[in-house]
Amino acid sequence: MSWYYMVLLFALIVLSFSAVLVFIRIIVGPSLPDRVIAFDLIGTITIGMIALYSLITGLTSYLDAAIILSLILFLGAVAFAYYMKKSHKAKK
Numbered sequence: 388m389s390w391y392y393m394v395l396l397f398a399l400i401v402l403s404f405s406a407v408l409v410f411i412r413i414i415v416g417p418s419l420p421d422r423v424i425a426f427d428l429i430g431t432i433t434i435g436m437i438a439l440y441s442l443i444t445g446l447t448s449y450l451d452a453a454i455i456l457s458l459i460l461f462l463g464a465v466a467f468a469y470y471m472k473k474s475h476k477a478k479k
Contacts, residue, residue, distance in 0.1 A: 406432045423467050430460040
């Protein structure tokens with residue numbers, strides 16, 4: 388096993404550990420925006436894991452899934468910002 392694969396596997400382990408910490412933030416998060424940001428971070432970590440897996444296996448077809456996931460996460464963040472803006476105006 389070369390150093391290249393060892394570094395990629397170490398990066399996958401670190402991303403997995405960070406995903407566990409973010410899941411804790413989703414459970415403990417004191418407010419809704421904290422939970423939404425943590426959910427968005429889970430998606431970003433997943434994109435990173437897909438990219439690393441694509442490097443390990445040498446199959447670039449996984450990157451298509453990562454691109455689609457990033458577009459869905461972007462639209463979700465925009466929708467949440469729109470929701471927060473609407474709910475803030477309704478309180479006034």
